[in-house]
Amino acid sequence: MKGILLFGHGARNPEWAQPFHRIRDAILAREPAALVEPGFLELMRPGFDEAVDCLVRQGATEITVVPIFMAAGSHIRKDLPQMAANAMDRHAGLLIALAAPVGEAEPVLAAMADYAINAAPEI
Known part of the structure; x- marks a missing residue:
């Protein structure tokens, strides 16, 4: 069964996670039957590990981590692959795939461009 982990940096203000x-x-x-959790x-x-554990408890054997980041900095390039490897070591048979950060996805970039154009209607 597949799961999705929406991965974010985190912040002190709880509203940031909305x-x-x-x-x-x-x-x-x-997709009402989807297994999806923030981490x-x-x-x-x-935390990341708690979200992985929660998805595994729900039956996930494959997890795609979707970084809700604008770009791939050191947290995505270095920290996240290590965290995923550690989680796969903790859960025998679990496969974790890492998606590109949402800010690098063409449809997201297009949506942000549309938003920017609409936010400045005189353009």
Whole structure:
């Protein structure tokens, strides 16, 4: 069974996580049986490991980590692959795939360009 982990940096302000919950809700509205959880690098819960464990408890044997980051900095290039490897070591048979950060996806870039154009209607 496949799961999705929406991976974010985390922040001290709990309101910062609201977009992650809205993305999760949008996924579940389209795919009610989807296994999807947010997981954060630091400062917020659930942490990455907690989110992986939660998805595994729900039956996930394959997890795609979707970084909700604008670009691939050191957290995505170095920290995330190590965290995924550690999680696969903890859960025998678990496969974790890492998607590109959402900010590097062409449809997302196009949506942000549309938003920017619409935010400045005189252009």
